[in-house]
Amino acid sequence: MRRKKKIKNIGVHLLLSVLAIIWVSPLFWIVLTSFRAQKGAYTSSFFPKEYTLNNYIKLFTDTQILNFPKMFGNTLFIAVVSCIISTFFVLSVAYCMSRLRFKLRKPMMNIAMILGLFPAFMAMVAVYYILKAIGLSEGAMIRVALILVYSGSSGIQFYIAKGFFDTIPKSVDEAAMLDGATKWQVFTRITIPLSKPIIVYTVLTTFISPWVDFIFARVICRANAEYYTVAIGLWQMLEKEYVDNWYTCFAAGAVCISIPIAILFILMQKCYNESMSGAVKG
């Protein structure tokens, strides 16, 4: 019996190892490519023949054609601002839907759900023309336009935060209100301090989205390479005219972006799990 169990355990671990190799190999491959000395997309072996750091150096110093440091700066700026706005929007809406009672609450929640069913970028072309009509489609205003696109309608994604607020016992609010606190004070002094995991979760999700979106960024930046975000920049490196010279740099860029994003993502997941287990542990 014990022997049988041992064999089974070994089998499971072997299976997991094989799966793990399948799952990690593309990641491993991109890291290897980023250190490859030989240029171009084509390669004849899994492991490079020579290793070099030049791809990283070129990525950060060769700013003539594709200015990666600038793209990085653009994205960081856009991500920080839109993350602040979105977090504020999401938390406000979630609190209203969870705690306050008003006539339009149920209709609003239903509308939010229905809107979620439309393909997100169906309205992309329309958004571009709206931004153009209010004069945000040229020059430095492109950054403002991107911030608005990422944060403007973020209030609609309130469901997870609302679910979290729902787990905070109402008796806490009631006790505070008996002591004469206004609803605003309940929101800022009681709900917010109790909601650390969901706030961190919201901050991280909204911070990550500008880094990984390339659909909206491409439509809004068009040919204005000065305002590109990293996602379009990396996409650009794989286009026909650049791919031969920039393929290994793409790998280097992908590694540079993926490491911080992956760390943030794992942090975010931790907060998500924490917040799913409720606000006040009984």
Next chain:
Amino acid sequence: MDLINAIKKGDLITRASALVMGLGNILRGQIIKGILYLAAEIGFIVFMALYGWQCLAALPGLGSREQGEIWNEALGVYEYVQGDNSLLILLYGIAVLFIATGFICLWAGAVKSAYTVQVCREQNKHVNTFAEDVKSLFDKNLHKLLLSLPVTGILIFTILPLIFMIAMAFTNYSKVDGHLVLFDWVGLDNFKQMFDVSGSLGKTFWSVLGWTIVWAVFATALNYILGMLLALLINRKGTKIKGFWRLIFILSIAIPQFVSLLVMRSMLSQDGIINVMLKNAGLIEKALPFFSNATWARITVIVVNLWIGIPYTMMQVTGILQNIPMELYEAAEVDGAGPIVRFFKITLPYMLFVTTPYLITTFTANINNFNIVYLLTKGDPVLSGSTAGKTDLLVTWLYKMTVDYQYYNLGAVIGIMTFVFLAIGSLLVYRRTKSYKDEEGFQ
């Protein structure tokens, strides 16, 4: 209802407030509030007279003047005349309709407010000062304060564009016959064209729709079951270093999707590393047609999606799996049920019960899964003469129709059809779930 009541029971001043907004408030002591209402009304009238009216008037015809040069008799030169731009006319027209709707709500608020003051005065109750009104925004009316900005954002960046696009589905805004600057309303023509099975467009539509459904069902079901099995495999008692295994699998979704998918694309391409390695090992002679053969490409998309989807499901269900009461398993084991029976009789029904909303969200996300198809195959292989490739989903087809081919009207039709399809399905299921009915069950 409140509005009708206010007009019925209101006195002369209250009724006059329906014409001159804020009059009731000003005469009865709420001076600042009344002036604000009045200012809003004047502002709206000025706006409508200067711009709004023109925009609305042009909406039914969508403009007809072409741009070009016109002979100017007096000066004796050709003058350049800017023609109408139907797109802008449509956009501004809809925006004005939005503003007008907003104003009507404000107007109703003003009449109700006038009636409220009237009642307060009649019953000798306290009439709120402006300072008290502002204060109530932080307490009784906190929702107005907190929701105003986010809702404005949603109105401008989600609802307005959406209505704009829906309106486009009823026009001939496309590059066909050069309707890119000036276009007209055409009613339901685009929809007829889309549903007509004998036309080339109709054929493409139905085949893309078919593949979208097949894709969504496979992607959702396989990811769900395999992801759960992986989670069970890691969760089981005998497995060591659980955290390490989880981390390995989560890594693949932690990195941005456009990176991992673009890497996958170059690995699987005609002379990508996978084909090269298989050739070197002598397993194949010719490169495998991962993206050039329709069936291969479809399977590739589903398999690559497993690479992303399995860890994702694993991550989502790990916590829930640990909540399944152990007694159920123990009882089943006593009764002699093997692991397979236990999975299908206990784990799966329990999980289905708890995670129905999650499944619906995943299904919706898969129908709208733009990234995987666009980054991996770009919809290829494309048969010549068709606008959609064999792996194109409705969403990627929509994207191609608008961005590449400039059939804006047909793109909008596809979007609407996607929505209708999703809405009917998920709304029906969602409204039956427990989490919707008992929203406040545990508060």
